Amino acid sequence: MSVLDVHMFPCLSDNYGVLVHDPVSGATASIDAPDADAVLAAVAETGWGLSHVIVTHHHWDHIGGIPKLKAETGCRVVGAASDAHRIEGLDEAVADGDDFALGQAALRAIAVPGHTLGHLAWWCPGGGVAFVGDTLFAMGCGRVFEGTPEMMWQSLDRLQETLPDDTLVYCGHEYTLSNAKFAVTVDPDNPVLRSRLERVVELRREGHPTLPTTMAQEKATNPFLRARDAGIRKALGLEAAKDWEVFAEIRSRKDHF
Numbered sequence: 001m002s003v004l005d006v007h008m009f010p011c012l013s014d015n016y017g018v019l020v021h022d023p024v025s026g027a028t029a030s031i032d033a034p035d036a037d038a039v040l041a042a043v044a045e046t047g048w049g050l051s052h053v054i055v056t057h058h059h060w061d062h063i064g065g066i067p068k069l070k071a072e073t074g075c076r077v078v079g080a081a082s083d084a085h086r087i088e089g090l091d092e093a094v095a096d097g098d099d100f101a102l103g104q105a106a107l108r109a110i111a112v113p114g115h116t117l118g119h120l121a122w123w124c125p126g127g128g129v130a131f132v133g134d135t136l137f138a139m140g141c142g143r144v145f146e147g148t149p150e151m152m153w154q155s156l157d158r159l160q161e162t163l164p165d166d167t168l169v170y171c172g173h174e175y176t177l178s179n180a181k182f183a184v185t186v187d188p189d190n191p192v193l194r195s196r197l198e199r200v201v202e203l204r205r206e207g208h209p210t211l212p213t214t215m216a217q218e219k220a221t222n223p224f225l226r227a228r229d230a231g232i233r234k235a236l237g238l239e240a241a242k243d244w245e246v247f248a249e250i251r252s253r254k255d256h257f
């Protein structure tokens with residue numbers, strides 16, 4: 001049972017907005033602010049109000065709604081200290097390992113550099129949920145814009161070591177179908193991945209979201225977490241490579257997929 005109520009909704013072209021609500025105190029945070037109007041509509045629909053925006057990273061489709069949300073609700077903005085210069089309206093700066101108290105619930109910042117250097121994942125250890133922005137996607141991961149492939153691999157590996165298997169993982173985008181179509185090209189003999197692809201095709205055909213996912217599901221099917229897997233290494237002809245080198249090859253192939 002989660003100590004937080006979570007409400008996910010699509011916005012912009014393929015982003016997800018998420019509201020997290022502590023029912024004890026009434027505190028409510030928007031994870032990122034892709035689109036102020038969509039967040040405000042979700043706030044109205046849930047009746048939860050808005051006390052905070054908790055930022056994963058500084059890209060426009062994650063923080064663009066902050067000025068309007070602050071103006072309309074007076075919410076406070078929490079994000080990476082290292083990105084204070086590029087997150088407009090940041091009120092509370094945090095670093096790796098810090099716990100932010102959303103009412104009675106603690107959300108822990110996990111530094112996951114790679115997509116951007118200041119990227120944070122947010123994990124509620126007591127609630128079994130995590131918000132990973134554009135670092136981890138269902139069967140995919142974010143592009144490596146600011147870090148190195150080795151850095152991104154270490155961030156993803158840290159997530160799979162840190163987050164328990166049953167953690168519900170909320171990602172920044174609905175990229176699952178194209179990720180799955182790519183994943184089978186580098187992990188062709190994985191039956192769990194094959195059946196997940198079929199399920200995702202069905203869900204998208206009916207217009208349903210494919211998220212949240214779980215860490216267990218990602219460990220079994222996400223090639224970007226599976227650089228140690230013998231089958232993937234063999235398929236890529238990289239049996240003797242370092243883990244991050246296998247990751248880098250998969251990332252490079254996905255970039256050109």
Ligand SMILES: [Zn+2]
Pocket residue numbers: 057059115134
């Ligand atoms: Zn991004």
